[in-house]
Amino acid sequence: xxxxxxxxxxxxxxxxxxxxxxxxxxxxxxxxxxxxxxxxxxxxxxxxxxxxxxxxxxxxxxxxxxxxxxxxxxxxxxxxxxxxxxxxxxxxxxxxxxxxxxxxxxxxxxxxxxxxxxxxxxxxxxxxxxxxxxxxx
Amino acid sequence: xxxxxxxxxxxxxxxxxxxxxxxxxxxxxxxxxxxxxxxxxxxxxxxxxxxxxxxxxxxxxxxxxxxxxxxxxxxxxxxxxxxxxxxxxxxxxxxxxxxxxxxxxxxxxxxxxxxxxxxxxxxxxxxxxxxxxxxxxxxxxxxxxxxxxxxxxxxxxxxxxxxxxxxxxxxxxxxxxxxxxxxxxxxxxxxxxxxxxxxxxxxxxxxxxxxxxxxxxxxx
Numbered sequence: 048x049x050x051x052x053x054x055x056x057x058x059x060x061x062x063x064x065x066x067x068x069x070x071x072x073x074x075x076x077x078x079x080x081x082x083x084x085x086x087x088x089x090x091x092x093x094x095x096x097x098x099x100x101x102x103x104x105x106x107x108x109x110x111x112x113x114x115x116x117x118x119x120x121x122x123x124x125x126x127x128x129x130x131x132x133x134x135x136x137x138x139x140x141x142x143x144x145x146x147x148x149x150x151x152x153x154x155x156x157x158x159x160x161x162x163x164x165x166x167x168x169x170x171x172x173x174x175x176x177x178x179x180x181x182x183x184x
Numbered sequence: 185x186x187x188x189x190x191x192x193x194x195x196x197x198x199x200x201x202x203x204x205x206x207x208x209x210x211x212x213x214x215x216x217x218x219x220x221x222x223x224x225x226x227x228x229x230x231x232x233x234x235x236x237x238x239x240x241x242x243x244x245x246x247x248x249x250x251x252x253x254x255x256x257x258x259x260x261x262x263x264x265x266x267x268x269x270x271x272x273x274x275x276x277x278x279x280x281x282x283x284x285x286x287x288x289x290x291x292x293x294x295x296x297x298x299x300x301x302x303x304x305x306x307x308x309x310x311x312x313x314x315x316x317x318x319x320x321x322x323x324x325x326x327x328x329x330x331x332x333x334x335x336x337x338x339x340x341x342x343x344x345x346x347x348x349x350x351x352x353x354x355x356x357x358x359x360x361x362x363x364x365x366x367x368x369x370x371x372x373x374x375x376x377x378x379x380x381x382x383x384x385x386x387x388x389x390x391x392x393x394x395x396x397x398x399x400x401x402x403x404x
Contacts, residue, residue: 132238147241147242147245149236149238149241149242150238151237151238151239153236153238154236154255154258155236155241155253156253156254156255156259157252157253157254158250158251158252158288158290159241159245159250159251159252159253160245160250160251161245161246161248
């Protein structure tokens with residue numbers, strides 16, 4: 048009898064927040080995170096990567112080594128290495144990173160600054176989402 | 185058939201009963217001149233007001249420029265902006281639009297890519313938007329704008345402009361979300377209208393393209 052092929056889900060190796068989860072406040076950690084739910088506040092993952100899934104709704108400033116967005120982000124993204132905006136992504140905020148990859152179809156409203164060495168600014172990452180509009184424009 | 189398609193290589197196909205317009209290439213003399221002018225400057229900041237183009241963002245950031253993007257046409261279709269005046273007549277909430285859009289702290293852009301947005305913006309927004317853009321640019325900054333001529337026809341679709349070379353644009357018609365159709369021209373400006381619209385700017389240079397487009401390079 049043929050063996051059922053195993054589906055390797057990369058997400059099982061990393062921390063994951065499901066689409067029915069809503070978090071308000073500061074989200075920080077020292078491991079990679081897949082976020083498909085809602086977060087309002089700030090996200091700090093120094094040295095780790097954040098993936099915002101297609102159902103992800105983030106109203107927060109993000110600070111991480113690598114940020115991949117499929118869903119919606121309303122806030123600034125500060126990445127030490129790389130930002131990827133996939134075709135379904137919508138970002139309202141400023142992006143600062145060493146490298147950026149944007150797929151056709153992604154929506155961006157804000158500034159994009161690609162720098163060789165992105166200095167992380169703790170103050171920038173901890174600004175409350177309610178002030179985001181003032182900060183991002 | 186489909187003579188309103190811009191450029192020489194664009195084609196329309198049917199997909200699920202809907203008309204789908206393909207991308208086409210067009211030559212742009214104004215873009216060439218803009219490139220030439222910007223080549224003399226350093227630490228350039230660019231404001232792209234057209235539909236988000238990954239190609240443009242990669243191009244500019246690859247050259248070390250700072251890019252700000254904002255899709256004004258999509259923003260202008262927000263149904264909350266349609267309000268009624270004291271007499272109950274439909275009107276447009278211009279103040280709210282300007283509060284939510286073009287609200288950059290930076291007021292020293294070296295170049296603004298305005299593309300053909302003026303032809304598709306709701307009428308009450310055209311003048312206030314251009315005044316706001318003027319205030320965001322540094323003196324001597326460049327604004328690249330396109331205007332359709334009457335011969336382009338009312339069905340000329342709103343498009344995303346990808347910069348494909350120093351003087352070449354890749355034009356991608358953008359379907360209107362939900363409707364299945366395309367944004368249509370709301371008006372056609374003549375040269376006098378354009379000059380009036382940008383009267384607060386220092387100079388305008390017109391380029392008449394062969395594809396029913398009038399290109400204008402405007403200096404703040």
